Amino acid sequence: MPTGALEYLDHALKEWDYSTSFSGLDAPGTSMSVHAVTLSVRMGRGVAGMREPKHKLAVENFKPSQAELKAHPTARPACMHSDQRGYWKPAVAKTLAELKSSGVQLTKSILMPLILQGRNAVNLSQPCLIHKGQSCPVPRVRIHIAGIECKDWSPRGPKTGSDGQTFETFSCWAAVQTAMRHKAILVECSHKYQARILNDIFGIEMALTFIQNLCASHLGNLGVRPRFWGLLLSRLEIVAVWSSLNNVVPMFYRTWRGSITALLIATQEELDAELAPTLFYCIPWDIESFLNTSQSVNSQQQQNNNKDNNDNSDQDEQF
Numbered sequence: 001m002p003t004g005a006l007e008y009l010d011h012a013l014k015e016w017d018y019s020t021s022f023s024g025l026d027a028p029g030t031s032m033s034v035h036a037v038t039l040s041v042r043m044g045r046g047v048a049g050m051r052e053p054k055h056k057l058a059v060e061n062f063k064p065s066q067a068e069l070k071a072h073p074t075a076r077p078a079c080m081h082s083d084q085r086g087y088w089k090p091a092v093a094k095t096l097a098e099l100k101s102s103g104v105q106l107t108k109s110i111l112m113p114l115i116l117q118g119r120n121a122v123n124l125s126q127p128c129l130i131h132k133g134q135s136c137p138v139p140r141v142r143i144h145i146a147g148i149e150c151k152d153w154s155p156r157g158p159k160t161g162s163d164g165q166t167f168e169t170f171s172c173w174a175a176v177q178t179a180m181r182h183k184a185i186l187v188e189c190s191h192k193y194q195a196r197i198l199n200d201i202f203g204i205e206m207a208l209t210f211i212q213n214l215c216a217s218h219l220g221n222l223g224v225r226p227r228f229w230g231l232l233l234s235r236l237e238i239v240a241v242w243s244s245l246n247n248v249v250p251m252f253y254r255t256w257r258g259s260i261t262a263l264l265i266a267t268q269e270e271l272d273a274e275l276a277p278t279l280f281y282c283i284p285w286d287i288e289s290f291l292n293t294s295q296s297v298n299s300q301q302q303q304n305n306n307k308d309n310n311d312n313s314d315q316d317e318q319f
């Protein structure tokens with residue numbers, strides 16, 4: 001296994017595969033490519049040395065987006081399905097169509113039992129747009145990424161939530177993911193989305209480990225568009241991942257000779273000096289500032305060491 005944080009990320013990008021639903025213009029694939037090329041340049045391999053994860057499947061029904069996905073220069077999906085609801089088994093699709101035609105609204109209370117049927121409710125293959133109509137299977141991947149339909153959750157939409165028209169499409173997507181038992185699922189939607197729906201569906205086998213409303217404006221974009229992000233991780237996978245991080249996690253701990261009191265009375269300059277080694281990893285381009293700070297830290301650490309050598313009562317602390 002790789003021994004450094006960058007090497008670990010490089011290894012992960014090279015080994016990972018992923019699939020996308022409601023793939024749109026392939027923001028996930030573009031993000032993966034940006035990460036891969038940035039890391040490759042940072043590690044001295046140049047753009048040609050980039051190692052990015054494999055995009056196994058995209059599911060998208062908007063034809064201009066399909067064309068964009070097929071033309072993606074680096075993250076082109078290996079397979080593409082067009083109809084999210086096309087996974088319903090024919091008998092299920094027929095029943096749902098009859099219910100709709102008789103005026104029944106397909107709400108969460110009707111569809112949730114169907115979602116939990118997983119493999120019994122859906123077929124895990126569809127005609128593929130990449131392989132000229134051949135039926136290609138839904139692959140099991142390291143992470144599935146879905147920007148689920150947000151119309152019914154958006155403040156500018158009908159505000160119908162899980163009683164809205166898009167919940168049937170969501171239900172078919174959820175039934176497929178339940179059947180696939182991916183290691184991780186990343187979901188994006190309107191910031192009004194209710195995270196408990198994900199827990200209701202996946203909660204037994206997966207933990208909703210990250211829920212956050214993020215806005216592009218937080219990243220310097222001029223547009224304000226808060227979005228819900230939720231990360232589901234396989235409970236079994238959590239145990240495996242933590243075990244594999246045993247050689248990385250210790251890098252984020254270091255011995256500190258002192259007491260918490262020192263932090264409470266420290267001046268800003270002393271705090272900056274204490275944090276300098278961490279700042280090096282955050283702003284490596286500011287090398288002159290780092291070198292100056294580094295000298296200051298070395299000088300201060302030397303003084304602390306001299307002081308410690310004269311005071312054997314100090315205890316090492318981990319934080």
Ligand SMILES: [Zn+2]
Binds near residue numbers: 078130
């Ligand atoms: Zn295919």
